[in-house]
Every structure is written in structure tokens, then in C-alpha cells.
Amino acid sequence: MTDVSIKRALLSVSDKSGLIELGQALGRHGVELVSTGGTAKALREAGLEVKDISDLTGFPEMMDGRVKTLHPKVHGGLLAVRDNSEHVASMEEHAIGAIDLVVVNLYPFAATVAKGAEREEIIENIDIGGPSMVRSAAKNHESVAIVTDPADYARLIAEMAEKGGATSYDFRRMLAAKAYAATAAYDSMIASWFAFADQGVQFxxxxxxxxxxxxTLRYGENPHQSAALYLPVGPSANGIAQARQVQGKELSYNNYNDADAALELVSEFRDGPPTVVIVKHANPCGVATGDTLIEAYEAALACDSVSAFGGIIAVNRPLDGPTAEAISGIFTEVVAAPDADDAAKAIFAKKKNLRLLLTGDLPDPAREGLQIKSIAGGLLVQGRDNGRVTRDQLKVVTKRAPSDQELTDCLFAWTVAKHVKSNAIVYAKGGSTAGIGAGQMNRLESARIAAWKAKDAAEKAGWSEARTIGSAVASDAFFPFADGLLAAVEAGATAVIQPGGSIRDEEVIAAADEAGLAMVFTGMRHFRH
Structure with missing residues (x-):
């Protein structure tokens, strides 16, 4: 494949950044500039000679600009195969001139949606002529260069400088691939808006x-796996992927996964008191609230100080110096916070490998959206688990009703259990987790592991008893047998929150009554696989 000299360029952009510099560079190579509407106006105001698209086509722009480039003299100039004699003859017969370069970026559909525009304005920001030109130019990349990203203007200018006003085949091929990706993303945004926002179709x-x-990331879950981070194209998102990294090593695949789990959980408390979440391998190992962040951190750490080593921490308040100093007491991989004061930043600066992520506003835990998981041969798609229960939605099923404090502990434990891998058992007391059992194949073992962890934590802290004594216990799904509940009784729990719905509910309720427990049903489960 040979180099192609650029003699005529068609420019039509909604994003004018870098346009003038590009136009001037093209002008230095003697390139004829053809343009539309606002793009032509901007180039002329910069002193560049520009031919209107209507001069090329012989037709005026019409229908409020909806029809201006959809014309054989445009698409013939783009699609003609230059070494095909029949194509060349058609060009000569119909006075169609070749177009060697197209510079297009599309109407700002995503930005229009994001600003909350009315439907009519959104529809008008669906570009038709732009994608058509992009696709035509990209198809004929053997002869035509297509630039859709202003970030590539500098590369184009350098390419032409090196090639004496021409472009190489490899360069045009790279641009064509980006062009088709751009139109695919654009069409995807439009299709998604029509389905989800305009018509309310979930699937x-x-x-x-x-x-x-x-x-691209260093590797995936394991060193032999490759990995990368992708960001959604369209209206801006708010999550761990958008966080600003202030310091520390490059984030790994596992760092992102664990930090996302921590941020999702701490966001449940974004309107609550100071809260700290410590996560290890995507499971919380300590969660606590307090009057201050440092109080919350110390309580969360006490739940399982062993697992917290090398963990991920997320907080729901701007990070302060005292809390940062306390966190620095053990090895921590990542800290995520809405913000951090100068004292906190200075303390963490001494820990050069620690990644500090500032997220700004925390995600809304009630937001809607789709979760996508790949399986062999397909995709599993579901709505986010944004289900929540309030006190007045709980159903007391035991003879004894829970006290106000027990209800508070139940709801705290329930919120944490939602973010623990199934089967999940969470003991909580006074705004802190006491023991967490995660990911076991049966609920009884989760209850026992959580109780054992609480006992171990008490021994390490020098407490007289485990914090499961007088605690509330949450189960992410119903107790299929009374054995799991009896394990919680043995651990010292006095209140239980669970979905209910087992064929043995009566048996479990009877066991709770016999032990003097208060138990409430949520009618909602939170499996997390």
C-alpha cells in the first residue's frame, strides 16, 4: 500500500478544539479545505480559505442542517476506488472530486442527554451525516484518512510533515479502526437511550x-492473566473507576475490584455518621460507624485486624490527619475517600506505595443500572441490587419484639451482609461489625466462622468477651434449618434479621422463641456470588 497525498480535506466538527491549528497545518501543505456551517465559520474567522459544502455539492444545506453532506459528490469522493477505471470514469462523468481527508466529530448526543435536555433536543443531536461520512471514509481507508478524535490532530500533522503532505497506509488503517469504534460507540449510546430512558425497557x-x-493493567487476578480498565462511553459515571489517584503504585485488577467493593459498601452510609469499611478479597472484614472517622476506623479494624493487613479501606467523609495516621499503622493497599485534607495527604506521602483515591461524591446506592457477567458462550445480565428495607417494613415473627437498639443493630448488620459473599452471616453491635462469615457452602459454617472470628478478635484486643455477646445477626438469605440460628445463639446474639421464606420458617421461629431471641423478616434476600 502506498502513501496518499492530501489535496482536499472535508472538515465538519462539533468539538472545535484544535481545529484552527489543524486547518493552518493543512493550509501550509496547500490542502483545499471544504467545510460545513459552524466549522467553516470558525476556519474563516481564523483567516483560512474555505469552500462551503454547498459549493461542492451544488445543493444548499437544508432542513435545519439535517441534509448537507448526504450527497453523491461527497460520498462518491470518499468511496471511489482510485485505481478502479470504472470508478474513475464515474467521477469524471459526474464531476466528482476525490476527498483525501475527512475530519469529523459527531453531534454531542451524550452531553445533550447528560444535561437533561428535552426529547426533541436529544433527537436533533442524533448525527446522521457525520457517521455516514466517517463510515464511508473508513471503508475506503486505502485512499482516505479519517480523523474522529481531536487527540489525533497532532499525530496527523506530524504524519503529514514527515511524509511531505501525505499519509501512510498503516496510519490510515489505524484511523479507520478508531473511526468504526467511534461510530459503534455513538450508535450504542443512542440505542441505549431509546431502550432505557425513552422507552423504559430493562432488557x-x-x-x-x-x-x-x-x-492496561499489570495483569489480571493472577500474573498469567492480562487485564485492562475500560470506562463507559456516554453520560459521566461516578465510581471507583473515575476516582483521582493522588499517589501510590499503579492500581492492579484486584485493587480495582476490591476498592469497588469497599466503595459500594461505604456508599450505603453516605448520608450517615462517619463510617469506615475495610475490605479484603472483595469481602468486608470490618465495618463501623463512630462520632469521628478515627473512632470508626479503630472499631472496624478491631473486628478482624489480621485480615485487614494488606486490605482496602473506604470512608464516607473527607480523610483527616489523625485517621490517616492510624491507617498508616498497618500495611494498606488502597484508601478511598471523598476527599482528604493536607495533613492526611502529607502522612500518606510517606507511604509511597499506598494508593490514595479521591472519589468526590459517593455513588448513590439506590441508583439503577445493569450488572453484566460473562459466562462460557454468553452474558448474564441483571439489575443492580439496590434493594433496601426500613424499620417499618420489618416483620416481627417472634414472641419478643426487638428493642430500638437491637433494631438499629439488625439494620446495620443487614446493610453489611448485602455486600458479603454468600452464604453471609454478619454479627453487629453498637454500629460495628463483631464477626463476619463469608462465602461458605452452608450457612451454619458461616455463622460458626463469624463467631470464631469475633472470639479471636476479643482475645487479641484483650476484651473480656466477644462483641457477639448481645449482638444482632444478619443472614443474607433464610435459615434453611435451625442449626445456623442456634450457632448464633451460642455466639451470644440476641436479635436476628433474615429474609424468611423457608419451608422450615416455623421451626426456626420456634427455636428463636425458645432461646428468647427477637427475630424480624425482611422479605428480601441479598445473595452475592
Missing amino acids: PESLSVSSKLAS
Whole structure:
């Protein structure tokens, strides 16, 4: 494949950044500039000579600009195969000139949606002519260069400088690949808006997911696996992927996964008191609230100080110096916070490998959205688990009703259990987790492990008794037998919160009554696999 000299360029952009510099560079190479509407106006105001698209086509722009580039003299100039004699003859017969470069970026559909525009304005920001030109130019990349990203203007200018006003085949091929990715992402955004926002369809017949490479990662879950981070294309998101990294080593795949788990859980408390979440391998190992962040951190750490080593910490308040100093007492991989004061930043600066992520506003735990998981041969898609229960939705099923404090502890434990891998058992007392049992194949073992962890934590802290004594216990799904509940009784729990719905509910309720427990049903479960 040979180099192609650029003699005529068609420019039509909604994003004018870098446009003038590009136009000037093209002008230095003697390139004829053809343009539309606002793009032509901007180039002329910069002193550049520009031909209107209507001069090329012989037709005026019409229908409020909806029709301006959809014309054979545009698409013939883009699609003609230059070494095909029949194509060349058609160009000569119909006075179609070749177009060697197209510079297009599309109407700001995503930005229009994001600003909350009315439907009519959103529809008008669906670009038609732009994607058509992009696709035509990209298809004929053997002869035509197509630039859709202003970030590539500098590369184009350098390429032309090196090639004496021409472009190489490899360069055009790279641009074509980016162009098709751009139109695919654009169409995906439009399809998603029509399905989800405009028509309220949760699972459309065709699911298009568009994302852009943010970075390649060192490796995946294991060193032999490759990995990368992609960000959604479209209205801005708010999560761990958008957090600003202030310091520390490059984030790994596991760091992102664990930090996301921590942020999702701490966001449940974004409107509550100071809260600290410590996560290890995507499971919380300590969660606590307090009057201050440092109080919450110390209580969360006490739940399982062994697992916290090398863990991920998320907080729901701007990080302060005293809390940062306390966190620095053990090895921590990542700390995520809405913000951090200068004292906290200075303390963490001494821990050069620690990653500090500032998230800004925490995600809304009640937000809607889809979760996608790949399986062999397909995708599993479900809505986010944004289910929540309030006090007045709880059903007391035992003879003894829980006290106000027990209800508070129940709801705290229930909130944490939602973010623990199933089978999940969480003991909580006074705004702190006392013991967490995660990911076991049966609920009895989870209850026993959580109780054992609480006992171990008490021994390490020098407490007279485990914090499971007088605690509330949450189960993410119903107790299929009374044995799991009896394990909680043995651990010292006095109140239970669980979904209910087992065929043996009466047996479990009877066991709770016999032990003097208070138990409430939520009618909602929180499996997390």
C-alpha cells in the first residue's frame, strides 16, 4: 500500500478544539479545505480559505442542517476506488472530486442527554451525516484518512510533515479502526437511550455496551492473566473507576475490584455518621460507624485486624490527619475517600506505595443500572441490587419484639451482609461489625466462622468477651434449618434479621422463641456470588 497525498480535506466538527491549528497545518501543505456551517465559520474567522459544502455539492444545506453532506459528490469522493477505471470514469462523468481527508466529530448526543435536555433536543443531536461520512471514509481507508478524535490532530500533522503532505497506509488503517469504534460507540449510546430512558425497557432485544480503554493493567487476578480498565462511553459515571489517584503504585485488577467493593459498601452510609469499611478479597472484614472517622476506623479494624493487613479501606467523609495516621499503622493497599485534607495527604506521602483515591461524591446506592457477567458462550445480565428495607417494613415473627437498639443493630448488620459473599452471616453491635462469615457452602459454617472470628478478635484486643455477646445477626438469605440460628445463639446474639421464606420458617421461629431471641423478616434476600 502506498502513501496518499492530501489535496482536499472535508472538515465538519462539533468539538472545535484544535481545529484552527489543524486547518493552518493543512493550509501550509496547500490542502483545499471544504467545510460545513459552524466549522467553516470558525476556519474563516481564523483567516483560512474555505469552500462551503454547498459549493461542492451544488445543493444548499437544508432542513435545519439535517441534509448537507448526504450527497453523491461527497460520498462518491470518499468511496471511489482510485485505481478502479470504472470508478474513475464515474467521477469524471459526474464531476466528482476525490476527498483525501475527512475530519469529523459527531453531534454531542451524550452531553445533550447528560444535561437533561428535552426529547426533541436529544433527537436533533442524533448525527446522521457525520457517521455516514466517517463510515464511508473508513471503508475506503486505502485512499482516505479519517480523523474522529481531536487527540489525533497532532499525530496527523506530524504524519503529514514527515511524509511531505501525505499519509501512510498503516496510519490510515489505524484511523479507520478508531473511526468504526467511534461510530459503534455513538450508535450504542443512542440505542441505549431509546431502550432505557425513552422507552423504559430493562432488557432490550439487543444489548449494546460501549466503553473506551482507560489503561492496561499489570495483569489480571493472577500474573498469567492480562487485564485492562475500560470506562463507559456516554453520560459521566461516578465510581471507583473515575476516582483521582493522588499517589501510590499503579492500581492492579484486584485493587480495582476490591476498592469497588469497599466503595459500594461505604456508599450505603453516605448520608450517615462517619463510617469506615475495610475490605479484603472483595469481602468486608470490618465495618463501623463512630462520632469521628478515627473512632470508626479503630472499631472496624478491631473486628478482624489480621485480615485487614494488606486490605482496602473506604470512608464516607473527607480523610483527616489523625485517621490517616492510624491507617498508616498497618500495611494498606488502597484508601478511598471523598476527599482528604493536607495533613492526611502529607502522612500518606510517606507511604509511597499506598494508593490514595479521591472519589468526590459517593455513588448513590439506590441508583439503577445493569450488572453484566460473562459466562462460557454468553452474558448474564441483571439489575443492580439496590434493594433496601426500613424499620417499618420489618416483620416481627417472634414472641419478643426487638428493642430500638437491637433494631438499629439488625439494620446495620443487614446493610453489611448485602455486600458479603454468600452464604453471609454478619454479627453487629453498637454500629460495628463483631464477626463476619463469608462465602461458605452452608450457612451454619458461616455463622460458626463469624463467631470464631469475633472470639479471636476479643482475645487479641484483650476484651473480656466477644462483641457477639448481645449482638444482632444478619443472614443474607433464610435459615434453611435451625442449626445456623442456634450457632448464633451460642455466639451470644440476641436479635436476628433474615429474609424468611423457608419451608422450615416455623421451626426456626420456634427455636428463636425458645432461646428468647427477637427475630424480624425482611422479605428480601441479598445473595452475592
